[in-house]
Amino acid sequence: MTYDLIIVGGGPGGIASAVEAYIFKLKNILLIEKGDNHSQTIRMYYKDSKRVDKVYRKQEIDLKGNVAFFDGTKESTLDYFEEIIDNEVINTLYNTEVERVLKENDIFKVVTPNDAFYAKNVIISIGRMGRPNKPSYKIPNSIRKIINHNAYDCRGNEKILVVGGGDSGVEYACQLTTENNVTLSIREDRFVDANEINEEMIVRYDQEERLRVRYGVDIEYIEKAEEKGVKVHYKNGYDTIYDRTIYAIGGTTPVDFLTRSNIEMDENKRPLYSENYETSVKGLYLAGDIIYEKGGSIAMAINHAYDVLADIVNKNNTDQ
């Protein structure tokens, strides 16, 4: 069968795309997600009870389409998306990783390890957190278990270094203080990437000595500490031993996926797309974080979904 639309990725961008497609009355829609449930970035990288802000990374967004979104918590956000998926009767296929999307005679072939699915239009909304950013220096193999990109392995009573002054770094650092001794290191002299609430929170935590913020520091390299933990060597010549380090420095564009799908990119390996997020391959669209170099937000992903579907429907009507 040929679907009207296949959506690759079941995060906010993918779910909003499915809702808009349903409301725009596209008939056969399939959403394919590699995880065993929707919203893997929220599940894996948001700490439990995390506050979820509509204004994220200082980006005030007016929602355009049919999907609402409010400030809440990790749990309320997941429940909300769950409800949307149920209410809109979205056809989902979990535990299925899409390898590439190929256009053959005006129809897209969406290739997974064991199957292929066909569609007239495809939206790629696979985010950037499938490949979290890593530091430029080497991570020794022997300490990989204590070098993390989220806070799930933290056991309490640990001395933890969080690296990164964006919202996620600030939130990990503050939440971890309930059971751990936390240091947050940022390269800048002040918080330039965090929103106002987080900035106020981290400055207050620092002033109340619930954690330590090291401003304007950069790491030269890390190594296995003699007895236990990771020895972090700062560029200013000092070093400190921690039980664990969490890098909250964002994610990377899935360049391999885009290349395999024949999507044109610029010299910085950023995908090229139109004002409605259509790639160089006609009928193949992007939505959500994959569009940005430095991460977007849930509200932005929701808006992309509306623009993409409006464009697909507009083109369908013009073709008829």
Ligand SMILES: Cc1cc2nc3c(=O)[nH]c(=O)nc-3n(C[C@H](O)[C@H](O)[C@H](O)COP(=O)(O)OP(=O)(O)OC[C@H]3O[C@@H](n4cnc5c(N)ncnc54)[C@H](O)[C@@H]3O)c2cc1C
């Ligand atoms: C720690 C942290 C805190 C954040 N806090 C906020 C906040 O408070 N407010 C806010 O607005 N934003 C926040 N964000 C940003 C927000 O999570 C993202 O902007 C949003 O999730 C982007 O949605 P997306 O659908 O583009 O991608 P994602 O949410 O990353 O979803 C992509 C989905 O695609 C799936 N996938 C990946 N590859 C494949 C494949 N090949 N085949 C099939 N499926 C695939 C993934 O498993 C995932 O479920 C935060 C991000 C992080 C990391």
